Amino acid sequence: MKKISTDTMTFKYLFALGLLAVLSIASYFILSENIKTQKTGAAVVNISGRQRMLSQRIALQAHQLADTQNREIQEKHRLALSDTIKIMEESHNGLIKGRADLNLPGNPSQQVLDIFYSPPVSLDSRLRNYLNEAKAIAGDPYEELSPDNPHLHYLSERSHDLLNAMEILVTQYQIESESDVRKLQQLALYVLGIALFVLLMLALFIFRPMVRHIEQETDELAKANEKLLELDHLKSMFIASMSHELRTPLNSILGFTGIILEGMTGEINLQQRDQLQRVYRSARHLLDLISDIINISKIEAGRMEIIIEDFSLIKLLNEVIDSMQTQIKEKGLALKVSLPADIQMHTDRKRLLECVLNLLSNAVKYTESGSINVAAGERSGMVEIAVSDTGIGISRKDLPNIFDAFERLESHLRIKSGGTGLGLYLTKKITTEILGGIISVESKTGRGSTFLLKVPENIKQTELNEEKEESGSE
Amino acid sequence: MKTALIIEDNEDNMELISFILNKSGYETLKARTGLDGVELALENRPDFILLDIQLPDIDGYEVLKMIRTSEIDGSIPIIAMTSYAMTGDREKMLKAGCSGYIEKPIRAAMVVEEIRRIIGEGQ
Numbered sequence A: 001m002k003k004i005s006t007d008t009m010t011f012k013y014l015f016a017l018g019l020l021a022v023l024s025i026a027s028y029f030i031l032s033e034n035i036k037t038q039k040t041g042a043a044v045v046n047i048s049g050r051q052r053m054l055s056q057r058i059a060l061q062a063h064q065l066a067d068t069q070n071r072e073i074q075e076k077h078r079l080a081l082s083d084t085i086k087i088m089e090e091s092h093n094g095l096i097k098g099r100a101d102l103n104l105p106g107n108p109s110q111q112v113l114d115i116f117y118s119p120p121v122s123l124d125s126r127l128r129n130y131l132n133e134a135k136a137i138a139g140d141p142y143e144e145l146s147p148d149n150p151h152l153h154y155l156s157e158r159s160h161d162l163l164n165a166m167e168i169l170v171t172q173y174q175i176e177s178e179s180d181v182r183k184l185q186q187l188a189l190y191v192l193g194i195a196l197f198v199l200l201m202l203a204l205f206i207f208r209p210m211v212r213h214i215e216q217e218t219d220e221l222a223k224a225n226e227k228l229l230e231l232d233h234l235k236s237m238f239i240a241s242m243s244h245e246l247r248t249p250l251n252s253i254l255g256f257t258g259i260i261l262e263g264m265t266g267e268i269n270l271q272q273r274d275q276l277q278r279v280y281r282s283a284r285h286l287l288d289l290i291s292d293i294i295n296i297s298k299i300e301a302g303r304m305e306i307i308i309e310d311f312s313l314i315k316l317l318n319e320v321i322d323s324m325q326t327q328i329k330e331k332g333l334a335l336k337v338s339l340p341a342d343i344q345m346h347t348d349r350k351r352l353l354e355c356v357l358n359l360l361s362n363a364v365k366y367t368e369s370g371s372i373n374v375a376a377g378e379r380s381g382m383v384e385i386a387v388s389d390t391g392i393g394i395s396r397k398d399l400p401n402i403f404d405a406f407e408r409l410e411s412h413l414r415i416k417s418g419g420t421g422l423g424l425y426l427t428k429k430i431t432t433e434i435l436g437g438i439i440s441v442e443s444k445t446g447r448g449s450t451f452l453l454k455v456p457e458n459i460k461q462t463e464l465n466e467e468k469e470e471s472g473s474e
Numbered sequence B: 001m002k003t004a005l006i007i008e009d010n011e012d013n014m015e016l017i018s019f020i021l022n023k024s025g026y027e028t029l030k031a032r033t034g035l036d037g038v039e040l041a042l043e044n045r046p047d048f049i050l051l052d053i054q055l056p057d058i059d060g061y062e063v064l065k066m067i068r069t070s071e072i073d074g075s076i077p078i079i080a081m082t083s084y085a086m087t088g089d090r091e092k093m094l095k096a097g098c099s100g101y102i103e104k105p106i107r108a109a110m111v112v113e114e115i116r117r118i119i120g121e122g123q
Helices: A006-067 A071-097 A110-117 A123-139 A150-261 A270-300 A313-331 A349-365 A412-417 A423-434 A461-472 B011-023 B034-044 B060-070 B089-095 B108-119
Strands: A308-312 A334-338 A344-348 A371-379 A382-389 A438-444 A448-456 B003-007 B027-031 B048-052 B078-083 B100-104
Touching: A006 A071, A006 A123, A006 A150, A071 A123, A110 A123, A110 A150, A123 A150, A150 A270, A150 B011, A150 B078, A270 A423, A308 A313, A313 A334, A313 A344, A313 A349, A313 A371, A344 A349, A349 A371, A349 A382, A349 A423, A349 A448, A423 A438, B003 B011, B003 B034, B011 B027, B011 B048, B011 B108, B027 B034, B034 B048, B034 B060, B048 B060, B048 B108, B060 B078, B060 B089, B078 B089, B078 B108, B089 B100, B100 B108
Parallel strands: A334 A371, B003 B027, B003 B048, B048 B078, B078 B100
Antiparallel strands: A308 A344, A371 A382, A382 A448, A438 A448
């Protein structure tokens, strides 16, 4: 399958989005332009249409003025006529030069200019002559106002032609207004068409390939995940069989060297005993290493079997202390134990025992003289077990790494000490990941160390379920 | 002399255990598979059985069940041999009717002590 570059896709996608944004803005401007055009078009047509009516009214009002003898009424007609003349003149100027308050745009087209200024229509001069005659009547004194007034004649004769000329203008305005609106509508259609085209391209060249790409990736991920599960299972099987395969020959080495050392096969000399003891210790060390590694892998794979028991903390601590008693005496160390009233625990007994035993055996291992102190207490559901010694201590430099794998102290005791270098690492893993507790240390070089273990008295049901689920997949 | 049946597939372990038992004054019968072990147990009625958990055909747990269900006169003491690190094995075997257990790696003193605890002194 073709590999898709997401960078190119992103670029294409952003480009398409940008284009759509531009098109949207364009269509907004087209729409507002359209509304403006419609408004001014309507205004021009209306006002040019009203001019026809005004020319007729001027003729009528001129006649009324000439016809009446009553001076008062004459004055009234004179004023009305002047008003009408004024309106018509202003409208005419507005159509030519533009007037914002009437929505008149001005700048007439060539055709309109021709109608205004060129024969045969020459509307401008026709209209101005007409208005001048009307103004003359409006300005004439009483004596000259009669139906025979020459200006009145002029108006009567010309009003029909003027009306026709203005009709031509209105028609022209109507045509222009409609064509402007049509042009804008067409432009809007083009923009819409381009937008739809862009959307189609977006679907064909970006959306569809991306969906395929995602489907393909999801497929691959699912397959990879399956493979990983398989590998994880293989790893577990491997660890389980390693546990057997590595231990069997070691058990044999330990067993046979053991019976020879016990003298069951006859006498051996001192040198042979010393050398066989070295074989025995090395094999024992190797066996411990294997056990630690297997336990660590089990915890890391979430496959450590957890066995919850109800038991007494005091009994557990005494069991640990008893098993170390011989070594403590051999080294001539003092042992101080301060235990509280008994606490009932509900957690993995064997793992807790392992942790405490490891801390105590470390304390004995790294202390040449002085005392070992084991103390326990309880605070709001957490049991605290402290193991202190007066041993070599841990330097400031080593302290942060003390719980890491194979992080043993550089010291003269190191060679003598044995140990796998995995003890504290495993203890911390068990404490935090199995028992749900924490472990901490305080120490100074030459001043001894205090390891503090804090674990819940009662392992929480939820934690237990999680662990069960994980180990259930085995 | 009391007779022990050892059911163990690993040749070295077999040699080690039979050596310790012989030295301690027991006769030994040897079976390398689970089914052989069951057959020998029923035919020879040994005084006690040392049983490995991981066997090539059927595991120690199966062997234990077969002997326990097919036995006619009383129960032969059966001592399981389990690896220290294999948590769960020991509890499972004791629950299924094992009389005792020995942890691997095997130490002579430990083996003899456990046998005496279970079948008593006299040889």
